Amino acid sequence: MDTGEHIPKWLECQETQEILLSVARSVMRYARSKNLSLAFIGKETWQDVAPDVLTADIRSELIVFILENKVQLQKILTPGNKNCHHFLRKSFINRWIENTRKPFTDFYRYLYKRTADALRVSDDFHTSVRNRTTLFFSLSNEAVCIPPLSLEDMGDITFPSHIVEKPEYDEINKNRILLALAAYFLTQVSKMWGDKPVCAEVRDFIHWIGSYVPLHQPIPVKMLPGGKDALEFAPDDRSIADKIYFDPAMIKKWAQIFVNRLNEREKAAFFLRHGRCLSLKEIAQKLGYKGSSGPKYPLEQAEHKLKFFLSDLPWLSPDDLNEEAFALFRDTLLLILEKDLTCSDVP
Numbered sequence: 584m585d586t587g588e589h590i591p592k593w594l595e596c597q598e599t600q601e602i603l604l605s606v607a608r609s610v611m612r613y614a615r616s617k618n619l620s621l622a623f624i625g626k627e628t629w630q631d632v633a634p635d636v637l638t639a640d641i642r643s644e645l646i647v648f649i650l651e652n653k654v655q656l657q658k659i660l661t662p663g664n665k666n667c668h669h670f671l672r673k674s675f676i677n678r679w680i681e682n683t684r685k686p687f688t689d690f691y692r693y694l695y696k697r698t699a700d701a702l703r704v705s706d707d708f709h710t711s712v713r714n715r716t717t718l719f720f721s722l723s724n725e726a727v728c729i730p731p732l733s734l735e736d737m738g739d740i741t742f743p744s745h746i747v748e749k750p751e752y753d754e755i756n757k758n759r760i761l762l763a764l765a766a767y768f769l770t771q772v773s774k775m776w777g778d779k780p781v782c783a784e785v786r787d788f789i790h791w792i793g794s795y796v797p798l799h800q801p802i803p804v805k806m807l808p809g810g811k812d813a814l815e816f817a818p819d820d821r822s823i824a825d826k827i828y829f830d831p832a833m834i835k836k837w838a839q840i841f842v843n844r845l846n847e848r849e850k851a852a853f854f855l856r857h858g859r860c861l862s863l864k865e866i867a868q869k870l871g872y873k874g875s876s877g878p879k880y881p882l883e884q885a886e887h888k889l890k891f892f893l894s895d896l897p898w899l900s901p902d903d904l905n906e907e908a909f910a911l912f913r914d915t916l917l918l919i920l921e922k923d924l925t926c927s928d929v930p
Contacts, residue, residue, distance in 0.1 A: 589657070590649060590657065590660060591653075593660055594646060603646065604638070606671050606675070607642035610641050610672060613672075614641075624637075625700070645671070645675055655897075659671075691894070694761075695789050698785060702762070702765065702785065709722070709724055709782075711782070717786070718784070719782045719783060719785065720769070720788070721781065722770075722780060726781050727780065727781055727782060729783055732772070732787045732791075734844060734892070736772075737790060738794070740771045740791060742795040746760065746767060752796055755792065755796055764792065769781060794891060831911060834898065834908050834911045835911070837892075838915035838919060841889065841892050842920060845885055845888065848870075849888070851866075851881075851924055852866055852881040852885060853882060853886070853889075853920065854921060854924055856878075863879055866878040
């Protein structure tokens with residue numbers, strides 16, 4: 584099965600470089616004419632940036648967009664397709680508009696870019712790129728690169744109130760604070776590895792921040808049945824490429840992985856709420872709580888874990904939502920939970 588592995592080589596071709604430059608220039612002209620927010624590429628205002636700098640930044644973002652969606656784009660971006668630049672321009676502009684309907688609504692992407700830029704120019708950190716796209720950072724040249732951190736690992740790292748009193752976006756969105764948090768994060772991860780200097784993914788660092796600071800806005804697309812209190816995720820006007828392909832086996836695997844991260848009370852509360860559409864009062868009665876506030880905490884914990892789990896998965900994250908893939912994930916998740924809870928004698 585083709586997984587888009589030809590895309591990095593396609594990007595290296597001279598013809599492709601010309602296509603990317605042409606698309607970037609066209610996108611810049613369109614974005615300027617519509618006065619789109621430059622938050623998408625980490626800039627402030629149109630007046631403060633030269634056109635050639637903007638073109639270079641847009642081209643860089645375009646490459647990241649292609650690599651992030653290489654599986655979905657594999658059938659479009661081929662040496663034989665002479666018209667792919669039209670598709671690229673349209674889909675990239677759609678992504679820009681979706682992520683900047685309001686200035687800085689895509690906090691995750693903006694914070695990642697700001698952090699990466701700050702780390703690169705800091706004398707206290709070392710950065711490196713592995714596998715062409717993954718940015719790592721460390722406090723030492725002798726650091727050992729580690730695999731991605733699990734949710735459990737991140738959960739063991741408390742938020743440092745001595746650096747930031749309140750875990751709020753406006754408080755952390757400063758270079759000085761981000762660098763201090765990055766140093767703290769690496770120190771804590773190092774302790775997990777026997778005090779060895781470590782080289783960690785910047786993405787893990789941002790995910791850790793996201794476990795304490797909301798980086799995704801609530802948006803009106805219902806994920807699961809359950810009335811007005813159902814989970815809500817970001818709407819995403821899908822481009823053609825996003826509908827071309829997703830991996831059903833991987834979607835089902837992720838559903839099982841997520842279930843394994845819930846404890847028994849979270850599983851029960853989540854399934855009864857989103858699988859059977861019961862009220863908190865009804866859930867409390869079935870699970871033996873004294874009042875409706877009883878199941879509220881495990882339900883909220885399960886929902887928070889789910890939002891965090893999906894935040895960076897292809898086809899399932901708010902930024903890359905494929906409705907068919909999401910429906911399969913939902914159905915698989917509820918089916919697994921139903922089987923688990925039947926075995927546990929949950930009424």
